[in-house]
Amino acid sequence: MNLDDLDDLADKYRQEAADAEVEVRVCMAASCQSSGAQPVYDALTAAGEATADAPGRKCRIKGVGCMGLCSAGPLVAVAGPEDGLNESVIYRDVTPDDAGEILTSAVDPKASPVARLHCPSDLPFFARQQRVVLEHSGIIDPNSFRGYVVVGGYSAMVRALTEMTPTDVIAEITTSGLRGRGGGGYPTGLKWSTVAKTPAEQKYVICNADEGDPGAFMDRAILESDPHRVLEGMAIAAYAIGANKGFVYVRAEYPLAVERLKTAIRKAKRSGFLGNHICDTEFNFDIEIRLGAGAFVCGEETALMASIEGGRGQPRPRPPYPAESGLWGHPTLINNVETFANIAPIIREGGDWFAAMGTERSKGTKVFALAGTIVNTGLIEVPMGTTLRDIIEVIGGGIPGGKAFKAVQTGGPSGGCVPEAHLDVAVDYDSLKTLGTMMGSGGMIVMDETASMVDVARYFMEFCMSESCGKCVPCRTGTWQMHSLLDRIARSRASRSDLTLLEELCEVVQATSLCGLGQTAPNPVLSTLRYFRDEYEQKLTTPSGH
């Protein structure tokens, strides 16, 4: 199969679906489902069947992936079959009772949108985004292989397989300047070429979908909205490095993502886009799903591989890095979901196109999950270099209830907070590091003036303490000690010497821990101490008699 054949296939699928003139898309991602999207979908389907013969435009009810504005769910979008999110009429907080009204307005080309539910798609939340990873999210049906092919899916893979050598693919990724989206920001092209150059009979590709940061749900949304995209990225990576086997390590707490991923793998295999002789080429690649059993540390690459091998999920010292000796001792490429989701557009549009977005050293776009006290909770995608102020105040809509902004936590328990004074920083890997925090996987937890920063630090330390695997001493016992010190400070039972000890422990744990979990566990404490030291000082008690 070459690109022309794929185009023909896409045309055929498009023709078959051409009977509908308008689509009513219901967000069926986890967050909208939790606010009742399924009954809305059922009501719309029932209403659609009842009015199937009525005059007006032919209408199709479609379950789609995440549209982003999770706080306003369930979301429903009415659009032409080829329209994107910005051209649709978006309805928010839809209930099953609204189904009839939405459908009536949808089938009548002259009718105006239902004003009561209408959520203008020119809101900054939608208009200011630049969607690359999420380009099909909220538009295509994640369970439909055909839907993905119609929007140009698998064209990057077919192009790579039929028109490019593995070296070309790696060169394109290197040109793009893509850096790992899991948090570390390691250059993807460099990682790929390292694994490609390691001589071995057997190599593996792993997709790390063990997203565990509190307040982060980017990977879940990508897997739930556009699973084929991740598979396509993995297949291109496998072709580039010479692997024939891939694993998606996804946490069991994401049942919907797992379900959709399974469906996607099954359908891709059946259509010859995965498995042996993919698209009639010599390239074989199979993907299996592995479920995580609920350990945060299994997001660390060596622990993740130990878990796939069936061992206890705990990290081992590096080097050797997975690129040299990974899964069962074979060279292994391990990337995050969002990294793989970026691959197809890079191959399709070229590395230079991707490198034109973003900042000097961080290219492309980044998906962020907005959570905490912010008006527009949900998922956004913006170019690297967008300021935090734009993200929080313009796209996120600011703080609800007229309260003042205090800080935003980026990078989850491994990152730190950014206070008001630094909100104008252009977000990229390096600028956040300068501020004492990190990009992380993209979770942003916004806090208003009522938040106590000592409590925030204590919360994240409790998380690290309970998620420590217990292998190395500083992380296992250091996080316990730091948590008990923070607890004492938060309850105003600590003295100045406790604060000194806390700072010393932070230094030791950071410098001596075995893996990233321990090395970054003190970050929330150090960063809150850096910007909000007075809150700690206020809670200290002076010894009696002084």
Added chain:
Amino acid sequence: MPLPAPQANVRVVTLKIDGLDLSAREDETLIEVCRENKIPIPSLCWMEGLSIVGACRLCMVEVSGSNRLVAACSTRVAEGMEVQTNTEQLQRYRRTLVELLFAERNHVCSVCVSNGHCELQWLAQTCGVDHVRMPYRNAGYEVDSSHEMFRVDHNRCVLCTRCVRVCDEIEGAHTWDVMGRGSDCKVITDLARPWGDSSTCTSCGKCVQVCPTGALVKQGTSVGEMVKDQQFLPILARRRHLR
């Protein structure tokens, strides 16, 4: 994990540790070179003949050109490497790590059968731990005396996993394992059954001999008798490896 096979074509490199010019085989780790040359680096989980886990973090050293500290047990030597093993900062870190170990469980030397023959006690002395600045965790753990010859006291365990490794790698029984996570970790026999009921344990006693503290001891021994003999390990490991 077996030891790497000795290769005929291994190169020899020269490096500098604490200002001393030393030579080493390319496949050696820093801690092996230090032990060979009598450079004292504290360690707890590392043991000649067992696989490397890098868990205790006491053997952290400074390597010029690297902005992170590295563990000497899991770092291979390299040509021209310059290593510092005993800076003021490293001493402070090691002291804190030993304090953390003491505060984690119930290490009261005066009532311990390993008093005077305990590696943790010795570490505390060499690292200058004269007191522990942090609060003790004071979590109660059980003592399992169900085995006819040996006893495990989890209150004195430092989770170095030497017992787990020696049982798996040298004896081949894999009776020991680790359960739980974080500070709740515990070494267990079989599937967390009493040691005396274990169907895999061969009662060889290797785990007792390699245990650095009084967590694993022979039943009915007094302080004077409970001296551990670890000489067997490198010999057995080498023999096993040659086979």
